[in-house]
Amino acid sequence: MLSSLSPSIAKILEEAGGEWGVYLEDLQTGEQLAFNQDERFYAASVIKVPIMTAVFAEVYAGKFALESKITLRSEDQVGGAGILQHMTPGSEWTVQDLVTLMIIQSDNTATNILIDLVGREAIRAAMQATEMTNSRFFNKLMIVPAQVEGYNEVTAADLGNHLRYLATGKVISYDSCERMIAILKQQQHRDRIPYHFPYPGGDVIGSLPSWEFANKTGSVTKITHDMGILYIGSRAVTICVLNKGLEQRPAVQSIAKIGKLVFDLYDNE
Secondary structure, three states: HHHHHHHHHHHHHHHHHOOEEEEEEEOOOOEEEEEEEEEOEEEEHHHHHHHHHHHHHHHHHOOOOOOOOEOOOOHHOOOOOHHHHOOOOOOOOOOHHHHHHHHHHHOHHHHHHHHHHHHHHHHHHHHOOOOOOOOOOOOOOOOOOOOOOOOOOOOOHHHHHHHHHOOOOOOOOOHHHHHHHHHOOOOOOOOOOOOOOOOOOOOOOOOOOOOEEEEEEEEOOOOOEEEEEEEEEEEEEEEEEEEEOOOOOHHHHHHHHHHHHHHHHHHHH
């Protein structure tokens, strides 16, 4: 089924230019479609998904609770996305709040606080546990040390692996995975893979949505990513698209075209 999209996606990537990594997987059948799926890309904010997984692993291990409160310090506040850079130092935020802001607003301050909370090794362990074998984590976001040990890098296949573990409840616990997917479904950045999807709501209050998308984007200069799980009907398919070398606008447009191809394929079943 997914294989039928191969010529169309190949054409989109060729016409767009730049470098691409694409990984699609039907979570019911196991069918995969991939282009340069093992090529490493600078991770940008998609690294926040395995950071979330590391946080939930530490919660499950009893290190702290989702309700545990952390005090915002002025030295934690960094630029880029998110509201915490504008909030009052000394205010308290729960771990649950920080994870939610990290994912749905891509809040960099929340991300760095959580990195300090769990530590780099916990994040690397979460990546290893979900078969992110070609990906690497080293640094906080928006903070570049003078002596760089390495860069945060991911591949499309590794992100697909991570999403598969979350969607099938195969890491930490079923409940943890369910909670993480619920946070990803609240994503506010929807300008890429789902941009051309139809409005999901019905005409009757309380109607079930015709589709849901649990995703996380990532962007820096000439780096544009989106990864997520499309739930449509009784089906679920992971869509991971990474780009480097293009300005954001044309990259976003190409990612949106790929998303619509996958949506139409499953919508017309």
